[in-house]
Amino acid sequence: MISTVSALLAVSSVLSAVSAHADHAPENWRRDNTVARAALETRCGLQLTARRNKRAAQALRSVKRKRGLHGNHRMTPRQTSSNDSTCLITPEVTQGPYHILGEIVRQNITENQLGIPLEVSIDFVDISTCEPVQVWVDAWHANATGFYGGYIAETGSTLSAGGGGGGGGAPGNSSLSMSMPMSMSSFGSSMASSASTAAASATYGATSGADSTSNSMLDTAVDDNSTFLRGVFQSDTDGHLTMYSIVPGWYSGRAQHFHIKAYPQGYIASNGTFVANSTAVHTGQFFFDNETLTAVAATVPYANNSISWADRVTNEDDMWYPYQAALGYNADLDITWVGSDISDGLLGSITVGLNMSYESAELSTQYADFDVSSYAAASMLPSASLSA
Numbered sequence: 001m002i003s004t005v006s007a008l009l010a011v012s013s014v015l016s017a018v019s020a021h022a023d024h025a026p027e028n029w030r031r032d033n034t035v036a037r038a039a040l041e042t043r044c045g046l047q048l049t050a051r052r053n054k055r056a057a058q059a060l061r062s063v064k065r066k067r068g069l070h071g072n073h074r075m076t077p078r079q080t081s082s083n084d085s086t087c088l089i090t091p092e093v094t095q096g097p098y099h100i101l102g103e104i105v106r107q108n109i110t111e112n113q114l115g116i117p118l119e120v121s122i123d124f125v126d127i128s129t130c131e132p133v134q135v136w137v138d139a140w141h142a143n144a145t146g147f148y149g150g151y152i153a154e155t156g157s158t159l160s161a162g163g164g165g166g167g168g169g170a171p172g173n174s175s176l177s178m179s180m181p182m183s184m185s186s187f188g189s190s191m192a193s194s195a196s197t198a199a200a201s202a203t204y205g206a207t208s209g210a211d212s213t214s215n216s217m218l219d220t221a222v223d224d225n226s227t228f229l230r231g232v233f234q235s236d237t238d239g240h241l242t243m244y245s246i247v248p249g250w251y252s253g254r255a256q257h258f259h260i261k262a263y264p265q266g267y268i269a270s271n272g273t274f275v276a277n278s279t280a281v282h283t284g285q286f287f288f289d290n291e292t293l294t295a296v297a298a299t300v301p302y303a304n305n306s307i308s309w310a311d312r313v314t315n316e317d318d319m320w321y322p323y324q325a326a327l328g329y330n331a332d333l334d335i336t337w338v339g340s341d342i343s344d345g346l347l348g349s350i351t352v353g354l355n356m357s358y359e360s361a362e363l364s365t366q367y368a369d370f371d372v373s374s375y376a377a378a379s380m381l382p383s384a385s386l387s388a
Helices: 002-019 029-067 197-201 290-297 372-377
Strands: 117-126 136-140 230-234 240-246 258-263 266-268 274-276 282-286 334-337 346-354
Touching: 117 136, 117 258, 136 240, 136 274, 230 240, 258 346, 282 346
Parallel strands: 117 346
Antiparallel strands: 117 240, 136 230, 136 258, 258 282, 266 274, 334 346
16 A cells, blocks of 8 residues: 555656646545536536437437438447546646647648548537537647657657658658657656556546646747648537547557647637637547557558557556546547448547636647648638538
8 A cells, every 4th residue: 555655646746747737636525526526417417418419419420421321221330338427527638748829720630641530529518507618629639650740850750769750651841850859748658557547537636637837848849830630620509519630649658649728719810720819718638448549550550650559558557648537537539430440430529518717728839830822722721621
């Protein structure tokens, strides 16, 4: 017992020094969370369950549409068991070192990246009113071989010290210098693996994984003007957001994840990019179940990753997964297979409960820089980016 407690304290000390986020939940967190969850269930349970059922019906219609089936055709697509945490506030988790401001407003952020198609379906709910809320959602993640747009020179195979393009090649100018800054993603999973995810999550509150405004390590200078797998889109008036991308790949020190940042107010600039005129109310990450990821990993280009699938970081060993799983929240997307083969694509759905009075820190001062005219000519700006 003493060694376990010591290990947890060591993890807490190191992570606090590295990421400077808030302290762990107080000792009475179990009682307070139980009371709060019961109250939220009583107040919002029926509405949230109805929303999840509605989203499940939307997913089924989407699968039928993609398969070219008639609306009355009976079918049961392959799905993960539903684990949606509809009656919990969604915990805060670091934005990481690769957030870029002023990205293109578009629903489809794939931008010619190869990988398993992913339709992300999210319901945003204000936990104080149980009502849907309309927000602008900034989304970004790594490509199939672990490279981030804007940071090609220091992600992917560079993080694994593999050199070169990791079999799949860097998705951009391969002549870019391969310098690697000290970033959150370069810290290994050895700290988190000293305790189980469940045990670690039990010590955290809803904002334990939030970024501190003093953490300058999360403002990483942009290396290039690539914008793949980045974009901003707005949920509809019913709080529902659909975006199109690919399943993220893995890289050194992290399990596969999908970043989001939610803003209640903003607008589209004349060059087609997003301008936030409010503080974000949530920063978080979505994860994927192991069965789905194992099927994804067997396909190309994921199989070309410079880090072998056997050496990847699992959710259980990821240093940030316990923070996103705090208070019993389940951060894994519910997955529906579009077809019988993984290559047909996946639908990932989840509910995000927001505290609309919360202010989620923004630490990046980096802005997207790209040739607007060439993007317009390639139909990559908002007017041409509204569907998959």
